[in-house]
Amino acid sequence: MGLLVVLLFGPDKLPEIIQNVVGFLRKVREFSDSAKQEVRSELGPQFKDFEFEDLHPKTFIRKHVLDGEGLGIDEIRGALDPRAELSEVADAVRGAARAEENTAPTTGGRTPLSKEAATGPDTYTAFDPDAT
Structure with a gap:
């Protein structure tokens, strides 16, 4: 970046450009600080630490x-x-x-899976051969 500035403006104008940029930055900072102070004063004393x-x-x-x-x-x-x-x-x-x-x-904590245990030995269940 510095090399580009030297090539664009030349080494003899470089000090003047640096002074102009620094002066511009100071003015921007002063303007910003004065705007902050003005806003703080308009807000009142309860916002002094804002x-x-x-x-x-x-x-x-x-x-x-x-x-x-x-x-x-x-x-x-x-x-x-x-x-x-x-x-x-x-x-x-x-x-x-x-x-x-x-x-x-109570079947020992397990669910009975056999047909006899589920229906009982003397109960008859209907069987549909077409359903299977």
Whole structure:
């Protein structure tokens, strides 16, 4: 970049250009500072510690949410963590399974799969050969 400036303007005009750029940057900084002071004075004494950098979204979140008196990062993580809800659901399912085990017929904790155990030896079931 510096080489390009030297080639465009020449080494004899380079000090003058640097002075002009530095003067322009000073005027912009002074204008910005005076605008900030004017806004602060118009807002009143309750905003004397107001910083314009705090209006940036990342800075605002960092200052007011993560480090502030409101919610902290641990509370946000806890609210978004599904493990507590999943454990409640798992406990409810386990409780329902235990209740079903208690009401199921006593066959050693297993469901009978044979026809005799399901229907009994002296009951007759209809057989439809066309259905199979």
